[in-house]
Amino acid sequence: MQDRRGREGHGDAAARSLPYVIESVATVVAKDISAEEWAARVRIPNRKLPGKLLSGSDVVRITGIERKCWDPERFGNWTPVLDAVHEALARGQTRAEEVDLVIIVTATPFYPQLGADGFDLMRRLGFRDDVPPIQLQAGCAAMARAMQLISTTGALRPLIIAYELSSKYMESRVYYENQSHPLKDTLWMSPALFSDGAGAMLLRRAPEAKGVVIYSRDAQSFGEDAGFHDPLIDYAGGGAAHAPGTPGAEELAVYAMNGEATRRYYSKGMMLNHHALEAASPGYVRRVKRIYMHQASPRLVEHVRETLVRDVGATPEQLPHHAHRLGNLVAPATLKLLSDDVEGKSVVAGDALCFSVVGAGPERGGFLISMAGRA
Numbered sequence: 453m454q455d456r457r458g459r460e461g462h463g464d465a466a467a468r469s470l471p472y473v474i475e476s477v478a479t480v481v482a483k484d485i486s487a488e489e490w491a492a493r494v495r496i497p498n499r500k501l502p503g504k505l506l507s508g509s510d511v512v513r514i515t516g517i518e519r520k521c522w523d524p525e526r527f528g529n530w531t532p533v534l535d536a537v538h539e540a541l542a543r544g545q546t547r548a549e550e551v552d553l554v555i556i557v558t559a560t561p562f563y564p565q566l567g568a569d570g571f572d573l574m575r576r577l578g579f580r581d582d583v584p585p586i587q588l589q590a591g592c593a594a595m596a597r598a599m600q601l602i603s604t605t606g607a608l609r610p611l612i613i614a615y616e617l618s619s620k621y622m623e624s625r626v627y628y629e630n631q632s633h634p635l636k637d638t639l640w641m642s643p644a645l646f647s648d649g650a651g652a653m654l655l656r657r658a659p660e661a662k663g664v665v666i667y668s669r670d671a672q673s674f675g676e677d678a679g680f681h682d683p684l685i686d687y688a689g690g691g692a693a694h695a696p697g698t699p700g701a702e703e704l705a706v707y708a709m710n711g712e713a714t715r716r717y718y719s720k721g722m723m724l725n726h727h728a729l730e731a732a733s734p735g736y737v738r739r740v741k742r743i744y745m746h747q748a749s750p751r752l753v754e755h756v757r758e759t760l761v762r763d764v765g766a767t768p769e770q771l772p773h774h775a776h777r778l779g780n781l782v783a784p785a786t787l788k789l790l791s792d793d794v795e796g797k798s799v800v801a802g803d804a805l806c807f808s809v810v811g812a813g814p815e816r817g818g819f820l821i822s823m824a825g826r827a
Contacts, residue, residue, distance in 0.1 A: 465724065465817065467732030468603045470663030472610070473824040474805075475654040476544035479784055479791040480532040482523035482619070482648035484777065487511040490522055496628050496640045511644055516750030520779030521647035524619040530562075530576060533615045533650040537577055540652035546609060548578040551654075553607035556587045557594035557783045559707070559812075560617040564690065573613065591685060592746050593809045594783035596817025600667040608657045614783035615650035621707070622646065632703035635686070635710070642685075642707040645749055647779030651787030656824055666728040667817035670717075675724050682713040685812035718748050721810040722756045725818040726764060729806065733820055737766050739804050740820065742793060744786040746809040747775035782811075794823075801825045 485493075488508025496511075498504040512518055526532060541548060554574060561569040570585025590597050598612050622643035630636045674680040688694055689704030696705075722745065729736055737743070743766060747753055753773050760766040772789050781788055786807050793799040801823050808818035 465666040465668040465728040467664050467666050467728065468600065470599060470603050470665045470819055470821060471657060471659050471661045472602065472655040472663055473658045473661050473822050474790075475546065475609075475656045475824045476540045477651065477653045477787055477791045477794060478536045478539035478543060479649060479651040479788045480536045481650075481778060481781065481784070481788060482521035482527055482532075484519045484521050486519050487517055490520055490644075493522075494623060494628060494640075494643065499637050506640070515641065515644050516776055517644060517779055519777045520644075521649055521781065522619045522779075523648055524623055527617050527648040527650075528620055530573065533573065533613065534576060536615075536650040537611070537613055537652040540611070540654050544654040546654060549580050551579060551609050551611045552583060553602065553605060553610040554579055554583055554585060555598045555601060555610065555612050556585060557590050557598055557612065557614045558587075558616060559589065559591040559782055560621050561587075561589065562617070590783065590811070590815075591813070592748060592780070592782050592785070592811030593813065593815045593817060594811065595786055595807060596665070596667050596809050596819065597815060599665045599807075599819045600817060602655065603665050606657070610655045612653045612655075613650075614652070614787060616646065616648060616782040616784060618643065618646035618782070619648050626702055626706055630703050630706065632700055633706060633708060635708045638711065639706055639708055641711065642709055645709075645780045646707070647781050649778075649781035649784035649788060651784035651791065653787055653790075658824070661822065662733075663819065663821045664729065664732045665817065665819040666725065666732060667815070668724070668728075669813060669815050670721070675720065680717060680814055682710055682717070682814065683812055684714050684717060684814050685709055714748070715752060717814050717816075718752050718810045719755060721814070721816040722808055723759065725808045725810070725816055726760065729808070729818050729820060736806060736820055737764055737770075740770065740806045741799055741803040742772065742789070743770050743806045743808060744789045745771065745773070746811065747773060747778070747780055747785040747789075748810065749780060750776040799823060
């Protein structure tokens with residue numbers, strides 16, 4: 453199966469064969485802090501009560517985030533990312549020179565231009581010089597985009613590296629005292645939701661594997677609706693459109709969420725992912741050990757979990773979640789769910805797994821894959 457269309461009405465999500473298994477996974481997240489501690493640290497002005505600050509209980513009430521991973525000191529350098537990659541390679545009994553494809557995904561790079569993060573990271577890790585850095589500036593659906601790319605290659609040992617440096621970007625006062633951005637009153641919700649984390653997943657090509665990947669940008673159609681064009685996250689400043697140093701560029705260089713569009717896209721997009729995977733691999737829910745959903749926010753995740761249990765026949769045990777206690781780790785979110793299960797031996801060699809993600813762009817996708825024998 454190279455390019456099989458999803459069922460009519462489920463979006464432009466072509467199903468592709470994914471002849472790979474997961475050799476290993478590892479994650480590193482920042483220390484978790486309570487919503488109360490985080491709110492006291494960043495000091496969010498209360499727009500409705502001038503002179504007052506939002507409390508931790510306000511943050512929990514509005515976002516559902518009780519604790520989050522936040523440490524700009526630790527995640528201000530490459531160490532946690534390198535640690536995750538070294539651990540994944542060690543668990544997979546693989547040397548850096550054996551890796552023949554590296555995909556790096558982050559929405560918060562150290563260096564924004566010319567894929568400089570990829571060059572620096574691959575040099576530090578000792579990857580071969582004939583392996584080009586493929587750096588995706590991608591958000592919460594990055595794992596689906598990366599897997600779609602991998603499905604088009606003949607790579608033998610691909611490696612995905614994902615990391616988010618949310619605190620380094622979002623402790624800036626521009627998120628809390630911005631008077632110019634069109635969404636200035638809700639900018640604080642991005643740092644409230646997003647968290648610091650890093651992860652690495654090592655794959656091995658296995659021609660006998662029955663994996664499947666689906667991916668869609670939903671630009672031409674969104675299920676039975678017209679195309680979905682809102683990017684979900686606006687980060688307009690810092691590029692040629694609003695170059696650094698020009699008036700207003702700093703105020704626009706923030707991750708600004710469109711909350712209503714995000715709610716609509718996540719809830720429907722996750723179900724479209726399910727329908728496309730079901731069309732490509734009927735009955736997959738009964739066969740997989742886990743369904744790792746992107747952890748957008750506690751309430752969005754819980755809504756989709758309830759729908760999958762009630763309408764699709766998934767069990768709560770198949771649907772682990774951590775957004776309420778870790779925040780939104782962006783691309784590393786599903787990797788963290790998997791690594792916790794592997795370390796806790798809830799997932800073992802040979803288990804079939806499902807990943808389903810939705811994110812800014814907009815883009816979404818999912819894939820079915822199994823753990824290798826050396827998990």
